[in-house]
Amino acid sequence: xxxxxxxxxxxxxxxxxxxxxxxxxxxxxxxxxxxxxxxxxxxxxxxxxxxxxxxxxxxxxxxxxxxxxxxxxxxxxxxxxxxxxxxxxxxxxxxxxxxxxxxxxxxxxxxxxxxxxxxxxxxxxxxxxxxxxxxxxxxxxxxxxxxxxxxxxxxxxxxxxxxxxxxxxxxxxxxxxxxxxxxxxxxxxxxxxxxxxxxxxxxxxxxxxxxxxxxxxxxxxxxxxxxxxxxxxxxxxxxxxxxxxxxxxxxxxxxxxxxxxxxxxxxxxxxxxxxxxxxxxxxxxxxxxxxxxxxxxxxxxxxxxxxxxxxxxxxxxxxxxxxxxxxxxxxxxxxxxxxxxxxxxxxxxxxxxxxxxxxxxxxxxxxxxxxxxxxxxxxxxxxxxxxxxxxxxxxxxxxxxxxxxxxxxxxxxxxxxxxxxxxxxxxxxxxxxxxxxxxxxxxxxxxxxxxxxxxxxxxxxxxxxxxxxxxxxxxxxxxx
Numbered sequence: 420x421x422x423x424x425x426x427x428x429x430x431x432x433x434x435x436x437x438x439x440x441x442x443x444x445x446x447x448x449x450x451x452x453x454x455x456x457x458x459x460x461x462x463x464x465x466x467x468x469x470x471x472x473x474x475x476x477x478x479x480x481x482x483x484x485x486x487x488x489x490x491x492x493x494x495x496x497x498x499x500x501x502x503x504x505x506x507x508x509x510x511x512x513x514x515x516x517x518x519x520x521x522x523x524x525x526x527x528x529x530x531x532x533x534x535x536x537x538x539x540x541x542x543x544x545x546x547x548x549x550x551x552x553x554x555x556x557x558x559x560x561x562x563x564x565x566x567x568x569x570x571x572x573x574x575x576x577x578x579x580x581x582x583x584x585x586x587x588x589x590x591x592x593x594x595x596x597x598x599x600x601x602x603x604x605x606x607x608x609x610x611x612x613x614x615x616x617x618x619x620x621x622x623x624x625x626x627x628x629x630x631x632x633x634x635x636x637x638x639x640x641x642x643x644x645x646x647x648x649x650x651x652x653x654x655x656x657x658x659x660x661x662x663x664x665x666x667x668x669x670x671x672x673x674x675x676x677x678x679x680x681x682x683x684x685x686x687x688x689x690x691x692x693x694x695x696x697x698x699x700x701x702x703x704x705x706x707x708x709x710x711x712x713x714x715x716x717x718x719x720x721x722x723x724x725x726x727x728x729x730x731x732x733x734x735x736x737x738x739x740x741x742x743x744x745x746x747x748x749x750x751x752x753x754x755x756x757x758x759x760x761x762x763x764x765x766x767x768x769x770x771x772x773x774x775x776x777x778x779x780x781x782x783x784x785x786x787x788x789x790x791x792x793x794x795x796x797x798x799x800x801x802x803x804x805x806x807x808x809x810x811x812x813x814x815x816x817x818x819x820x821x822x823x824x825x826x827x828x829x830x831x832x833x834x835x836x837x838x839x840x841x842x843x844x845x846x847x848x849x850x851x852x853x854x855x856x857x858x859x860x861x862x863x864x865x866x867x868x869x870x871x872x873x874x875x876x877x878x879x880x881x882x883x884x885x886x887x888x889x890x891x892x893x894x895x896x897x898x899x
Contacts, residue, residue, distance in 0.1 A: 441625075441632050444616060448596055449630045451579045456665075460554030460575040463669035466676065467504045467553055473497050473680035494691040498683040502754060503676045506763045507552050507668060514791050514798075515541075515548045517831040528821045531813055535568060543570040547659050550574040551794070555665035558593075559657045559801070561808040565644050568812045570805075573656075575667075580658070587665070588800075590654040592618045596627070617654050644815070651811075657804045660797040662790070668761060675757040679750060686746040762786040784834055795830050802828045 451457060465471075478493040518541065521532045536544075543559070547570075550557035554575025562569045577597050583589040595615040603609055612627040613635070624636040640648035641655055661668070758765055764787050806826070814820045841862045848857050858874075859867045 444594060444614075445627070445630060445632045448579060448594060448614060448627065448632075452596065456555070457576050459667050459669060462673070463553035463667050464574065464576070466501075466669060466673070467507050467549075469499050469501050469504065471499050471501070471680055472677055473499060473684055476681075476684065494688040496684050496687040496691060498680060498687055500679050500683050500750075501676075502679060502757050503669065503672060503761075506672070506757070506761045507549060509763050510552055510668070510787065510790060510794070511545060511548045513787055513833055514794055514830055515545045516833045519544070520829045520831065521826050522829060523824060523826040525821065525824050525826075527819060528824050528826060531818055531821070532809070532826070535809060535812075540570055543572050547572045548794070548798075551659050551661040551797075552668050555661055555667040557659045559659060559805060561655055561657070561805065561812075563642060563655075563808065563812045563815075565815060568809065578656070580656075587658070587660075590656060590658075592616060592654060593656050617656050619650060619652065619654055621650050642815075651808070653804075653807070655808060657801050657808075659801040660794075662793040662797065671760045672757050675753055675760065679753045679757070682746060682749050682753065686741070686743070689741045690743075759786065762790045780834075791832060798830065799828060 474497050476495065476497050477489045478495045479487050480490045480493075482488050519536065521529050521536075523529050547557045547559055550572060556575050558573040558575075558578045560571040560573065562571050573595060577595050579594040579596065580587070581591045581593060583591045593616075595617065597613055599611045599613055600608055601611055614625040614627050614632060616623040616625070621638040621640045623638055624634075625632040626635050627633075640650050642649040642651075755765070757763075764783050810820075810822050810824075814822070841860070845857050845861050848860075854874075855867065855871065858864050858870050864870050
């Protein structure tokens with residue numbers, strides 16, 4: 420656990436060490452840059468994009484001196500089968516692909532929240548979920564002006580937090596480290612290391628050179644209005660965790676993903692139509708050096724052999740047949756292990772064949788639900804903090820004071836259902852439970868209140884399609 424900035428200032432060790440704030444942050448940043456949690460988050464982001472370790476693979480052999488050297492003779496296919504990226508998207512979309520809804524007795528508050536959490540905001544929330552899965556934790560910065568509120572998202576490898584408590588729920592301050600490219604006077608592209616320190620007193624900006632912080636901008640307040648410059652009572656960085664322990668998904672499955680890539684690459688190497696992918700048996704070749712044989716094959720596709728002492732020359736090959744079924748079995752086992760360890764689901768599961776019932780579908784989703792429950796719980800806590808800033812913005816913008824107003828944040832999971840079975844259950848529940856509950860559970864319902872209003876309006880409207888189509892009674896028919 421980090422010693423918080425506040426603790427460091429107040430404790431006796433601070434005075435004995437004679438360490439300034441700048442020295443403290445400089446040392447912490449340098450140590451954190453090479454720390455395991457940050458490097459894991461960077462690796463996870465690379466793997467999500469498809470930049471896997473297999474891409475750096477070399478085929479090697481040993482020379483006459485026993486030194487390992489890279490060889491170009493052997494096929495070196497580097498196949499990336501990005502199951503990790505698929506699982507990240509699966510988890511992210513399972514919880515966050517559908518629109519987040521809000522429920523409160525205050526209709527005005529709900530209307531205001533819907534305008535703030537529009538599609539642009541939900542895109543940021545979804546990105547935050549992706550970063551949290553990759554790095555174990557992600558960060559939202561509510562960027563507030565008098566006219567609008569925007570949500571900036573920072574990945575785990577950019578933020579060094581200093582917590583007030585061991586549960587990692589309250590921030591004392593936080594450091595953002597990132598890089599930017601620029602051209603110097605010689606038109607040479609260079610990389611600048613930048614640092615922002617977020618405190619309740621504002622943001623301090625520095626550049627990092629040689630492990631030392633150099634001031635770039637004095638203390639900058641978070642909010643500027645016509646009435647002056649202001650700061651928040653809290654550090655405006657909100658942690659969003661994938662799970663309470665902040666464990667990134669890559670930690671569960673990197674070796675499995677690497678194994679899948681390796682098996683695929685080896686399989687393609689062995690099936691590659693390459694003359695070097697075999698052993699040549701050469702008799703009575705005029706050259707004695709194996710290099711000459713391979714150069715001749717590579718250049719001309721043929722070699723010349725001689726008859727020596729009545730023994731005819733010959734060329735044969737020794738090649739191992741590849742059993743594709745063996746590789747398929749291994750890859751299938753590794754993929755299943757990856758799905759189970761990452762708590763995902765297999766969309767090609769046998770339980771979905773035919774006409775699956777809802778119990779089979781729920782069984783298939785049981786593992787991903789475990790992670791989704793943890794993640795949703797963390798998102799609920801993050802939204803409580805986020806709504807504190809949202810309420811401040813609404814009050815500042817003159818849109819209403821909703822401080823202390825109760826609201827439920829509802830995450831609508833994207834789960835496959837048997838629609839026919841669900842609709843039948845809704846129909847059978849009529850007269851047993853309320854119409855509101857039935858409509859809420861119907862698979863085609865998006866907005867319960869809107870749907871109830873449409874039903875009410877339809878019941879009041881006369882059915883004009885059948886007006887005059889039938890006589891009023893049986894006697895009129897007989898009269899004709």
